[in-house]
Amino acid sequence: MTQPEPAQPLSDMPMPQGLTIRPEPPTDAALDLLFQRHHQAMHADTPPESIHMMPREALVSPEIAFFVLREADRPLAMGALKDLGGGLAEIKSMHVLSETRGRGLSRLLLRHMIAIARQRGFVRLSLETGAQPSFAAARRLYASEGFAECPPFGDYRPDPNSTFMTLSLD
Incomplete structure (x- = not known):
């Protein structure tokens, strides 16, 4: 997953002026706030044994493509794609700063x-x-983009605190 990425989304949704989405290293200090907020949100009402977020350092891997959405160079959101092999991928660590939600x-x-x-x-x-x-x-966001609930996949096991969803890309 080390191919260069385009700076804009490859979708029919127009990119508002001043926003970019680019691959970036998750270790960049400019992303500290995003990671802090993500960590806080995941621990707010989820028991520790049900938190499946990857450590920040683990996102630095050839199997993972990490993206940052910025506005005027300020990081507002992050997300990652993890190659699970066999044509399967997983969305990991998706988070948007709470004060920028609704846009x-x-x-x-x-x-x-x-x-x-x-x-x-x-x-x-x-x-x-x-x-x-x-x-x-x-x-709701995932469902609106075509994801449907599914059984656990990969290394996941049934968990009452988890919802598993999938999207066919065929």
Whole structure:
């Protein structure tokens, strides 16, 4: 997954002026706030044994493409695609700063990652998200883009705090 990425989403959704989505190293200090907020949100109402977020350092891997959505150089959102092998990929670590929500940034980033997954020839894109009410907006977003609930995939096991979703890219 080391191919260069386009700066704009590969979707039919127009990119608002001043926004970019680019691959970046997750270790960049400019992303500290995003990672802090992501960590806080995941621990807010999820038991530790049900938190499946990857450590920041683990996102530095040839199997992972990490993207940052910026506005005027300020990082507002992040997300990653993990190659699971066999034409399967997973969305990891998707997060948008709470004060910037409601602008469609999650949808822009999600559509970008779906387009990249298709471009790379993946046949299925899956994800794990929380089952708690605090994750309802995320589940609605994924469903609105064609994801459907599915059984656990990869190394996941059934978990009452997890919702598993998948999208066929054929």
